[in-house]
């Protein structure tokens with residue numbers, strides 16, 4: 001039996017709970033004993049009994065107490081059986097506490113990119129504390145949502161392959177936007193601003209879509225993969241192309257941004273037309289380049305014969321060129337959205353449960 005405490009019950013967290021609830025009969029060894037959002041928390045009663053996952057929303061509303069992270073962590077870490085903290089927030093404050101969670105004997109599973117792509121000191125501390133305390137940290141959904149990107153990269157490396165280049169479309173949001181906006185043979189599609197709104201409605205974007213359009217979300221994924229590859233990448237130095245129109249970058253809220261984005265539809269139409277005049281389509285790519293030192297994130301024009309040009313929906317595509325795979329090993333599929341992100345988190349939880357089962 002493994003006990004789970006969930007921090008963050010928004011889009012992804014709620015979907016994870018639904019998936020855990022559906023599978024509760026086949027995986028009764030996983031038990032959610034605590035959950036919290038930024039205002040309220042629910043700790044199970046009697047102590048360490050499983051929460052009822054079919055009524056958690058209502059129970060959090062009616063019986064939840066004021067959120068208190070340290071009390072929450074104390075409760076989960078005193079679990080009589082091994083326990084996991086699942087961080088489904090995008091919070092730096094929570095990410096900064098992973099070393100503490102590990103010191104307290106908790107495993108960590110998360111789709112939150114902050115800890116693995118921010119300050120290198122935090123990243124190193126997490127790796128050291130995991131090792132010292134013999135605890136596991138799994139973050140598959142931080143890159144390509146549930147697609148097996150991180151596990152594949154780690155398997156290639158630990159079996160002795162040499163990574164020459166990783167290149168891909170790492171953003172479900174930017175994939176969806178440019179797949180819809182810049183299709184080969186398409187003269188008049190929806191305006192850019194409308195497509196961005198649909199990407200948000202579909203649950204692909206970060207809470208503020210500017211965190212996708214400014215390239216930061218892709219840059220974080222490039223840093224995460226680069227660090228696993230052994231490179232010293234940092235958000236401070238990685239070249240990143242920000243496609244948020246300058247006058248909209250400092251608006252206070254994402255809704256103001258979305259309401260004004262249509263003022264720049266003609267700017268994006270011009271970019272599309274220039275690519276089209278050369279029989280090309282626009283795609284937003286990330287590159288991890290351990291050999292050539294050309295890692296970065298940018299909007300490029302690609303010929304329609306290029307494999308990245310024919311993507312559909314919110315698909316990600318990640319191509320690993322290695323010593324063993326001179327023709328790249330390619331992973332492709334939906335790389336954003338609650339269902340596929342929660343799938344990656346759920347499978348990480350199962351991996352820990354498998355390893356801690358006695």
Ligand SMILES: NC(=O)C1=CN([C@@H]2O[C@H](COP(=O)(O)OP(=O)(O)OC[C@H]3O[C@@H](n4cnc5c(N)ncnc54)[C@H](OP(=O)(O)O)[C@@H]3O)[C@@H](O)[C@H]2O)C=CC1
Nearest residue numbers: 008009010011012037038039088089090111112336337341
């Ligand atoms: N959407 C996707 O396709 C993908 C998302 N991800 C990642 O998944 C994570 C979650 O995304 P998503 O579900 O869309 O985000 P949401 O904004 O929908 O949900 C975030 C949740 O975290 C809670 N939260 C925020 N800060 C704190 C805090 N300090 N303490 C406790 N709870 C907190 C929020 O509570 P409250 O509502 O009270 O503020 C909310 O319940 C992000 O890191 C995102 O990058 C990764 C891959 C794909």
Ligand SMILES: N[C@@H](CC=O)C(=O)O
Nearest residue numbers: 171172173204205206
């Ligand atoms: N906003 C991100 C969500 C997953 O990381 C994306 O669009 O890929």
Ligand code: NA
Nearest residue numbers: 140143145147
């Ligand atoms: Na993944």
